[in-house]
Amino acid sequence: MERDISALKRGLEGQFRLGLLSSASVVAPILSLALAERMPLLEQSIRATQLSSLTKALLAHEIDMALVYLEDVTEEDFDTHLLYREQIVIFQATRDPLPRQVSWDDVANLPQCILDCALPKAAHSRLGHCAAKTIRTNNVDVLTAHIASGRYATVLPQSLATYFARIPDIRAVEVTGEGTDAAVGLATIRNELKSTPSTALLEIVRSPETIAAIQDALDLYRQFQPDGS
Known part of the structure; x- marks a missing residue:
């Protein structure tokens, strides 16, 4: 039994590199914390930069996934997963x-x-x-x-x-x-085999807990809406 647990932990080791736009800086920690809970031995890095740098980094395998505006990336090069609008x-x-x-x-x-x-x-x-x-x-x-x-x-x-x-x-x-109105989601290289952390993150973003946390972040601005019509 101990041998099985040790093997499982070794399987969860490694690196996961997430790139994002500044617009996703509030949501990114929600995802990274959830991923850390699922895979506690995983080494994560989060890089914020402009879209052109993110797409180049994806194609060069310098990052594993990018959190971007989906309208701004090409379907020919990337697979995408919508998170929120x-x-x-x-x-x-x-x-x-x-x-x-x-x-x-x-x-x-x-x-x-x-x-x-x-x-x-x-x-x-x-x-x-x-x-x-x-x-x-x-x-x-x-x-x-x-x-x-x-x-x-x-x-x-x-x-x-x-x-x-x-x-x-x-x-x-x-x-x-x-x-x-803009769609925000995860992008990866089109038709490329996903890593274990990438697959885990795609599962995490569908969980009710993650969806609720993202919605809370999206709803904060409503506190500051004026009373005018």
Whole structure:
């Protein structure tokens, strides 16, 4: 019996390398913690970078799976597994009355601080037409400092509301129109044999516990929605 347990533990050893976009930084720990519980001897690494770097890393076998916007990867090269869909939201710190929803035209008139690598391509394209002054960064601390000042807004997926939870008077307003709803999921090289950790993770993401934890992260922004119509 002891020999069987030892063999099982050896079978769970190894490495698992996950790549992700900044937009998935809240959900990634949910997955890695669940995987660590299932495979406690597994050595994990989590790498956040831009989409082009993630796809190159997958094809070069430098990472095992990537957590990405599914609309932004090609079906010819990658197998994908949908985890959830996200609403694009504009966050700003203000005491002024706000509606619960705005259009891209409304967004374009706001001074913004934009977190690179945190939005799908469709939303990036819309933000490219912003008339107001825009600051771009790849650093979360820089982003939150600008939002806390009350002088800038930011457009992000709903799960990143946790970045701003401690900012007084933070508000989350849904953006409506094309490019405001995105599918997030796991991508692997197409038709390639999955590793044991990859297969285990695909099972984990279907569990009720994981689904509930992801939904809790997605629902946080609702606490900051304005009362306006």
